[in-house]
Amino acid sequence: MEGAGGYCLTPPLRAGLFAAIATLIADQASKLWLLHILDIAHRGAVRVTPFFDLVLERNPGISFGLLQSESPVAQILLMAVKAAAVIALAVWMARSRTWLATIALGLIIGGAIGNGIDRLAYGAVVDFALLHIEIGGKVYYWYVFNVADTAIVAGVAALLYDSFLGVPAAKAP
Template sequence: MPDAVAATGRWYGLATVIVAMDQGSKWLASSELAYATPVKILSWFNLTLHHNEGAAFSFLAGAGGWQRWFFAVLALVVSGMIAYWIKELKPRQWQLSLALALVLGGALGNLVDRVYLGYVVDFISVHYRDWYFPTFNVADAAISVGAFLIIIDSVFNTVTDSPSNETGHS
């Protein structure tokens, strides 16, 4: 059991690091960038401060304020479920644990913004000529990578919770 506890702590620790990186980068962006004024880093990459009052891709951003608490409660419930899921996984299920820790850290990072600011700070802007991907942040990137890894794990991973047929019965 100590291995399981250590593994769980490792994943919660990773989620905490994601929250810290997310909050630190958002603080820096909010301190150093003028709102909606792009700072060109590369031909396809800018830093541009935006405030997202909605969910992904500003979904429900203009809904009148109720969405702030709806998304906060939703993030809290989902984070609780993910934290429990991580705790229940076996140490050999590290790929899924990694993916869930990324999603958990990202969800909590954006939750902090939503509760304390009423919006999520976004500042990473990727584009190709005049086509701009919606501005995002470190938490969004962690959630996206984590979700991708969950899909990969569900398709390719053969590690399961079911015991193997070790009794010799057919």
């Protein structure tokens, strides 16, 4: 079956599209639940385990809170960069030759779109997962993240694995 741009909707490409859609749904569902059902904004932090809490952080920047700006111009520029990246990743995914790379790219695309929806809907990315550990009486915290961030990291790790140990994939656009 031919897809847009003449690309064949192969089983790996279907799997990549499924990964993108499943990631997007899981990401947005978790955020909607957190914001509207759990009402974390009013409830405050929720301890889930001794090393994991649910919290509410709004990140107007990019990964790890870099380039934070709430100005409309900065948000539009970040969205434009994100849209260009998603398009490039989608072309790469359509050209990919391995299952792993195709699914990994789907995870990254779904995560990027999920965080992009947050930026449009809330003016910032909604982060909520906080890992921490106590060592010697001092508590160490990881960055607050979300399902989309997890999918992006997993996708990048899978791409790295595939590039070093897998069958050579198609070159990125």
